[in-house]
Amino acid sequence: MNWRFITAGGLSALLIIGVFYYINSAFIVSEAGATLPNAEDNLKGESEFDKERASQQDDAGVHATNYISEYKTDSTDTSLEVFILDYTTKDIFDRYIFERTSELPHVVKLDYSNHTKTKYTEESARTAADLFSRYVDYKVALSFVELEVDLSAHSLRDVTFKLDERENIRRRYFTDNEYHYLFSQEAQVDEAALARLRIAHEDTLSKEERKALIVDALKAGNPAERDAFQPTLNMHRIDEIKNTYSNVNDRFNAVAAEFGTQVAQRFAKTWEERAQWQAKVKAYTRFRDGLMEQGLSHETMSESLAEYQRQHFTANEIKRLKVLTAR
Numbered sequence: 001m002n003w004r005f006i007t008a009g010g011l012s013a014l015l016i017i018g019v020f021y022y023i024n025s026a027f028i029v030s031e032a033g034a035t036l037p038n039a040e041d042n043l044k045g046e047s048e049f050d051k052e053r054a055s056q057q058d059d060a061g062v063h064a065t066n067y068i069s070e071y072k073t074d075s076t077d078t079s080l081e082v083f084i085l086d087y088t089t090k091d092i093f094d095r096y097i098f099e100r101t102s103e104l105p106h107v108v109k110l111d112y113s114n115h116t117k118t119k120y121t122e123e124s125a126r127t128a129a130d131l132f133s134r135y136v137d138y139k140v141a142l143s144f145v146e147l148e149v150d151l152s153a154h155s156l157r158d159v160t161f162k163l164d165e166r167e168n169i170r171r172r173y174f175t176d177n178e179y180h181y182l183f184s185q186e187a188q189v190d191e192a193a194l195a196r197l198r199i200a201h202e203d204t205l206s207k208e209e210r211k212a213l214i215v216d217a218l219k220a221g222n223p224a225e226r227d228a229f230q231p232t233l234n235m236h237r238i239d240e241i242k243n244t245y246s247n248v249n250d251r252f253n254a255v256a257a258e259f260g261t262q263v264a265q266r267f268a269k270t271w272e273e274r275a276q277w278q279a280k281v282k283a284y285t286r287f288r289d290g291l292m293e294q295g296l297s298h299e300t301m302s303e304s305l306a307e308y309q310r311q312h313f314t315a316n317e318i319k320r321l322k323v324l325t326a327r
Helices: 010-023 048-068 089-098 105-119 122-143 156-173 176-200 207-220 223-228 230-244 248-259 261-293 298-312 315-324
Strands: none
Touching: 089 105, 089 122, 089 176, 105 122, 122 156, 156 176, 230 248, 230 261, 248 261, 261 298, 261 315
16 A cells, blocks of 8 residues: 655644735745844854753653653663653654655554664563554554645635644544643644634734734744744844834944844845835836837837846846836
8 A cells, every 4th residue: 555654744834834825925934045134143042942842851751751650671781771752752753754754654663663672671662662653553644634735725714624633633543641742832833823824814904914913923922933933023023123214324223233233234235235226117117107208109119118228227137127117
């Protein structure tokens, strides 16, 4: 039987991206090559998410001890570890599966079972192998259910139904404690993304109002989301600064104060280039309108415009110009 593993978290990513698809907000997308403020050295450092994750993993040790407490280890080989279920288990399982995507499920299970015998104590190895086996079965079950969401074609109700369907599959294969460590963090992200999607569908609000609510939701979200969307939040903040300060120097100083001089220099250059481009487009528009007022023939006007374009624009700029000034 042919089968495929569904990538966990894909639906979350689609939900997150979909929110901004619906409000058509350019600021939310980080374009290739863009330098985001959080990449600066002055913004580096341990994030709140890192701190919380470390705390969770410390806490995981207590819960995981309860998880394996019913098993008594009689192994005398002190080089072997005791399998502990924590927040990293899912990533470890996914990585193991990803490295063996060409193998059939039962082969992957057998490989992991043999692996546990060399890594974990005897009884905890059986615990690990059993959990992994059910995780593979869960992945296979997902492969038979269509959980991909095209937000341009699916309603909010459809998205909610698909999330509920995946939730039911998870609950079918795992205990509450296992679910907590394997999926609870991802479920929180899904729920927050769904809440933003509801905002994006709220047609009683303007686009700007919806954008503001979504940004506020991201700021108030869990550390994992804030970390993932920090570039977006930084871009939004810089856009706010740009709209607040009309004076170039004031704008530069405000960005530098929050994100550093190097970031301010790059954005100042970008804004200057954008202003120059807009000025060139306006000049072209005035030239075109002047020709139209003269009542010239279509052929004469086309030749004059083409000559003006060749003198003032590059080949790529001419393509952009035609799109912007098309009537």
